[in-house]
Amino acid sequence: MSAGAISTLLPFGFFIVLVFIIGIYCLLASYNLIRVLLGLELLIKGATLLIGIVGFVTGRVVYTQTLIITLIVVEVVIIAVGVGLVLGLHGYNKTLDLRRARNLKG
Amino acid sequence: MAINIIIMVLFVLAALWTVMSRSLLRGAAGLAIVSAILAVLLFRINSPIAAVFELSVCAGLIPVIFVTTVSLTEPMVWPEIYKHMWMRLRRYWMLPLILIIAGIVLTQIKFNILLALPAKISEPTVGQMLWNLRPADLLGQVIILLAGSIGIVVLFKEKK
Amino acid sequence: MKALLILLPLIGLLIANLLPKRIGRVFAFLAIVIIGLFQITLVTCPGSLSGVDPLTLTFLMLIALVVVLTSISSIAFPKTDSQKVNFNSLLLIILMGMNGLVMVRDIFSMYVFIEIVAIASFVLIVFNRERDSFEGAYKYLVFSSVATVMLLTGIALIFLFSGSTSFESIKMALNSSPKNPIILLAMALYMVGLFIKGGLVPFHGWLADAYSAAPADVSPLLAGIVTKTVGIYPLFRVVSLYSVTGPIRTIILLVGIISIFFGALAALYQKDFKRMLAYSSISQMGYIVLGFGCGTPLGYAAAIFHLFNHTIFKSTLFFNAAAVEKQTQLRDMDSMGGLAQKMPFTGVASALAALSTAGIPPLPGFWSKLLIVIALWLAGFKVYAILAVVASVITLSYMLSLQRRVFFGNVGEHLLHIKEAGAELLIPSTILVLIMVGVGIFFPFIIGTFLLPVTRLW
Numbered sequence: 001m002s003a004g005a006i007s008t009l010l011p012f013g014f015f016i017v018l019v020f021i022i023g024i025y026c027l028l029a030s031y032n033l034i035r036v037l038l039g040l041e042l043l044i045k046g047a048t049l050l051i052g053i054v055g056f057v058t059g060r061v062v063y064t065q066t067l068i069i070t071l072i073v074v075e076v077v078i079i080a081v082g083v084g085l086v087l088g089l090h091g092y093n094k095t096l097d098l099r100r101a102r103n104l105k106g
Numbered sequence: 107m108a109i110n111i112i113i114m115v116l117f118v119l120a121a122l123w124t125v126m127s128r129s130l131l132r133g134a135a136g137l138a139i140v141s142a143i144l145a146v147l148l149f150r151i152n153s154p155i156a157a158v159f160e161l162s163v164c165a166g167l168i169p170v171i172f173v174t175t176v177s178l179t180e181p182m183v184w185p186e187i188y189k190h191m192w193m194r195l196r197r198y199w200m201l202p203l204i205l206i207i208a209g210i211v212l213t214q215i216k217f218n219i220l221l222a223l224p225a226k227i228s229e230p231t232v233g234q235m236l237w238n239l240r241p242a243d244l245l246g247q248v249i250i251l252l253a254g255s256i257g258i259v260v261l262f263k264e265k266k
Numbered sequence: 267m268k269a270l271l272i273l274l275p276l277i278g279l280l281i282a283n284l285l286p287k288r289i290g291r292v293f294a295f296l297a298i299v300i301i302g303l304f305q306i307t308l309v310t311c312p313g314s315l316s317g318v319d320p321l322t323l324t325f326l327m328l329i330a331l332v333v334v335l336t337s338i339s340s341i342a343f344p345k346t347d348s349q350k351v352n353f354n355s356l357l358l359i360i361l362m363g364m365n366g367l368v369m370v371r372d373i374f375s376m377y378v379f380i381e382i383v384a385i386a387s388f389v390l391i392v393f394n395r396e397r398d399s400f401e402g403a404y405k406y407l408v409f410s411s412v413a414t415v416m417l418l419t420g421i422a423l424i425f426l427f428s429g430s431t432s433f434e435s436i437k438m439a440l441n442s443s444p445k446n447p448i449i450l451l452a453m454a455l456y457m458v459g460l461f462i463k464g465g466l467v468p469f470h471g472w473l474a475d476a477y478s479a480a481p482a483d484v485s486p487l488l489a490g491i492v493t494k495t496v497g498i499y500p501l502f503r504v505v506s507l508y509s510v511t512g513p514i515r516t517i518i519l520l521v522g523i524i525s526i527f528f529g530a531l532a533a534l535y536q537k538d539f540k541r542m543l544a545y546s547s548i549s550q551m552g553y554i555v556l557g558f559g560c561g562t563p564l565g566y567a568a569a570i571f572h573l574f575n576h577t578i579f580k581s582t583l584f585f586n587a588a589a590v591e592k593q594t595q596l597r598d599m600d601s602m603g604g605l606a607q608k609m610p611f612t613g614v615a616s617a618l619a620a621l622s623t624a625g626i627p628p629l630p631g632f633w634s635k636l637l638i639v640i641a642l643w644l645a646g647f648k649v650y651a652i653l654a655v656v657a658s659v660i661t662l663s664y665m666l667s668l669q670r671r672v673f674f675g676n677v678g679e680h681l682l683h684i685k686e687a688g689a690e691l692l693i694p695s696t697i698l699v700l701i702m703v704g705v706g707i708f709f710p711f712i713i714g715t716f717l718l719p720v721t722r723l724w
């Protein structure tokens with residue numbers, strides 16, 4: 001049983017790690033405030049898929065579905081507030097450039 | 107199983123396109139596509155209700171939020187977009203390389219891990235589980251939605 | 267009874283928002299004060315809350331105290347009616363979020379409440395809609411969400427072994443196969459996520475910006491209780507399920523000692539009052555984490571006691587900073603001076619809090635730092651103990667520098683007209699200073715009633 005679980009888990013885990021790498025690279029390398037949120041979204045997608053596959057492997061599909069539903073609700077609120085912050089920052093700087101938003105230093 | 111692997115490859119390719127695409131609108135569309143593929147994957151691993159939520163919220167609501175923001179802040183014209191595109195590609199060309207290297211490294215690691223999986227139990231439906239067994243999560247969802255709405259009011263209300 | 271602590275604020279929130287704004291603002295403020303006092307009485311009367319252990323009780327008391335005092339101090343900063351209702355609604359949400367965080371017995375519900383507190387703090391930071399606060403809140407959001415993804419990954423990997431997210435099943439799963447690489451990876455990811463949320467080095471990038479850019483009435487809340495509840499409490503809860511040994515212990519000790527030194531050294535170079543206090547917070551959180559990393563009951567109790575003390579004295583310092591900022595409209599310490607003559611109460615409170623931070627007897631900061639050093643020494647980490655004492659000296663030096671620059675010396679010409687801050691900012695300071703001095707003097711009493719029950723938790 002354990003070996004069968006590993007054989008289903010491993011390919012998914014491999015691709016999930018790739019998605020995490022894409023998300024983190026986007027977060028680190030982008031100069032645009034909104035693209036950073038895009039990278040964040042990709043990371044959360046990776047985590048969602050990980051929870052889903054863990055539920056499938058352990059047989060607890062219903063449990064993980066409840067976790068995923070709650071996670072999606074939380075994600076929407078975070079993105080909504082994040083977008084509000086981006087719009088507020090744009091109102092002041094008139095640009096979405098992350099490099100301009102380095103006013104606080106030290 | 108092979109179909110799952112194909113869908114996962116599409117998933118990673120769509121994520122790559124989203125990140126490297128030239129304009130933010132394409133990025134938002136790419137996010138919708140990524141969410142749709144994720145929903146298909148969730149369907150295939152026996153999580154249909156989570157898949158429906160993912161499809162309706164993350165492939166529908168969140169790209170709409172992003173497109174609204176982009177249209178409110180960045181009306182970019184075409185020559186600028188091309189200039190930006192080449193500058194971005196110069197920063198982002200390393201990403202597919204990193205992915206390929208990571209892929210090769212990961213396939214070479216030998217996993218001799220024993221998993222001690224928990225015992226199989228019979229589970230109720232999602233609705234029963236949420237309401238009876240995880241009421242704290244439901245309460246948390248209600249509170250976070252209230253927090254989000256108060257947050258939006260604070261952020262967007264104009265100063266008189 | 268436990269559910270009341272979350273449901274009462276919820277009802278208060280809904281009513282306060284549905285009433286017309288002029289009544290709603292008074293109602294919201296009264297709701298916070300009454301619920302906070304109710305929470306404190308519930309906690310101090312023994313036996314009225316069932317199924318909660320002393321760690322949760324300590325946090326509940328601190329949460330109620332700081333939220334009520336923040337609400338009182340926010341009267342000093344003028345707001346329109348609807349702004350006041352929104353502000354107090356956000357305080358009610360943070361109260362609900364933190365109460366829920368410390369009371370649930372499930373790792374995923376804890377994550378949901380962590381996010382509630384995070385969202386409410388983002389909005390509180392940008393409450394005055396200034397440019398710096400948008401930037402600070404955005405940085406906080408990005409760091410916090412990356413930490414969220416790490417927490418979720420850790421939870422998912424632990425779920426592979428436990429099949430459920432409740433604490434008991436996790437404890438069974440963690441103890442049944444402790445050396446499994448997946449479990450070590452899960453714990454490491456979870457802890458790194460918590461370190462980011464708690465602002466420990468090297469993941470502290472958001473903290474100085476967020477604390478200093480927040481409005482003056484929000485900073486005591488953030489520094490005093492929110493970062494601790496969101497970052498340190500889950501660490502205490504979850505990692506103690508696992509047993510603090512081996513590589514996990516080394517990571518915790520290293521992060522603790524690096525945070526102490528980095529925070530202290532960075533605080534020496536700051537010119538902005540609130541930024542220096544922010545770096546000082548990083549340093550003190552390092553002490554708490556170091557105490558926890560000992561892995562012994564004494565270290566655990568010392569860490570919780572230092573957490574209690576830090577809430578009291580750091581909130582006092584931030585309330586004083588708010589008073590100074592309100593009266594002088596300044597935050598740059600070099601342009602201040604001699605304020606002790608103009609603002610005597612604030613000066614005395616700040617001096618006592620600064621001495622407590624540096625660890626001078628008989629103030630309680632001395633006792634908790636001493637206990638941490640003793641715990642480290644007894645657990646065999648003699649080098650860490652010596653380093654902690656050395657860092658105390660650096661702490662003393664930057665705190666004295668703060669006092670000298672802001673409060674002592676001659677009054678500058680532009681400051682001659684300054685008066686003492688109003689009652690709304692003095693009352694929180696005074697209450698906290700009284701608690702601080704009381705705990706310091708009655709320390710033997712504290713050992714019996716507070717430290718020993720907490721030790722039994724280990």
